[in-house]
Amino acid sequence: MPIDPSEEQNWAERWDELYEALSAEPRRMIISSLLDEPRGRRLPLPDAAESPNQPMDVETLSTLLRHHHLPMLARAGYVRWDDDPFVVQRGPRFEEPAFIIELVTDSIDDLPTPLINNCKIFKDQVTDD
Incomplete structure (x- = not known):
């Protein structure tokens, strides 16, 4: 059965969108923060x-979230967010980036050492185990 080219492009674009969404630390942290919360719970930003x-002052991070990171995640359907109060929650396609974050976290023992040593989050997890 031949593959419909429009479906193949949609599939490839969805993966590209997922990788792009996870390519920035603040976006990964949002997805990771929401993983630990029940569906429907809203988390305060910029804390999440x-x-x-990558420590950053609150004002700079808030501006980047409002104008870049949150719109990207929301367009993909990964999150929903509000500006007043400044909060984020899971979106209808949250399970897509959540799967990747969980897969990496669950595979920490298999990650190359430089990826662990250069990441405070992973280094803390390995130290805690």
Whole structure:
């Protein structure tokens, strides 16, 4: 059975969108923060996006979230967010980036050492185990 080219392009674009969404630390931190919360719970921002790997002042992070990171995640359907109060929650396609984050986290023992040593989050997990 031949593959419909429009479906193949849609499939490839969805993967590209997923990788792009996970390519920035604040976006990964948002997805990771929401993983630990029940569906429907709203988390305060910028707290849910803060990372020990890339510390940033609150004002700068809030601006980047509002104008870049959150719109990208929302367009993909990964999150929903509001500006007042400044909060984020799971979107209808949240399970897609959540799967990747969980897969990496669950495979920490198999990650190359430089990826662990250069990431405070993973290094803390390995130290805690």
